[in-house]
Amino acid sequence: MRPEIQVVQDEILAAALPHVAFDGWSDTTLSAAIAETGHDPALARTAFPRGAVDLALAYHRQGDALMRARLAATDLSDMRFRDRIAAAVRFRLEAVEDRELVRRGSTLFSLPQYTGDGARAIWGTADAIWTALGDTSKDVNWYTKRATLSAVYGATVLFWLGDDSPDFANTWAFLDRRIDNVMQFEKLKAKTRDNPLLKPLAGLMDKVRAPSGVKRGDLPGHFTKGNF
Structure with a gap:
């Protein structure tokens, strides 16, 4: 994104937030923010080509950026890895200044035409967490x-x-239980690789590779060249 477009996007997003509680992530909110900032409507529409949904996605990405910054500034070295994951999810939720902004976003992304955008946004958050925590997996584990x-974060x-x-004590307890479920799944996954009945499937999965040189938020993988 061009620097000037980023500035326009940031200023309009900041102006839009007070309107979201009343008008949701809507064109009404976007139009009000454009008017308040005084930006040229044509330039503003370049910053948000699909209108309100792009405004909501920009807010989600802003939250991811705040989470990454907090993770970078926090010493997690004494934490168990599962606690680092839990801390990252907690940091992401604590980056939200008003739950109504997220509640309104959930309503928007529940619409059929935007469910894919919502899923990619959550996937992007999960990717941001794993990347910030130093994940180096290049295969199906990615x-x-x-x-x-993504399932843990969404729930x-x-x-x-x-x-x-x-202080959202019940949420953090819920999160801890979900993280424990993930760790149990990872242990089960490791055991299945030693099962002779599942070796053909494991061999197939070994051919899957993480994205390289493409958008990190992309979900599809690829098979290494020459496998077939």
Whole structure:
């Protein structure tokens, strides 16, 4: 994205946030933010070519960036790895200044035409977490790690949206249980590789490679050249 477009996007997003609680992630909100910032409407539409959905996605990416910055500034070296994952998810939720912004986003991304955008946004958050924590997997594990964490993050967000416990204590307990489920899955996955009945499947999965030289948020993988 060109630097000037990024500035326009950031300023319009900041102006839009107070409107979201009342008008949602909508064209009404976007139009009000454009008017308040005084940006040329044509330039603003370049920053958000699909309108309100791009505005909501920009807000989600902003939250991911805040999470990455907090992770980079936090010493996690004394934590177990599962606790680092839990901390990253918690940092991501704590980057949200108003739950209504996320609640309105959940409504938008539940619409059939935008469910794919919502899924990619959650996948992007999971990828950001694994990348920030130093994941170096290049095979099918790249996908399974992000798929399971996407499920954990999505479920935790939904729980958090309805949590009225002090300091969201119930949410963090819920998150810990979900992380434990993921660690159990990883152990089970490791055991299945030693099962002789599953070796043909394991051999096939070994041919899957993580994205390289493409958008990190892309879900499809590829097989290494010359495998077939």
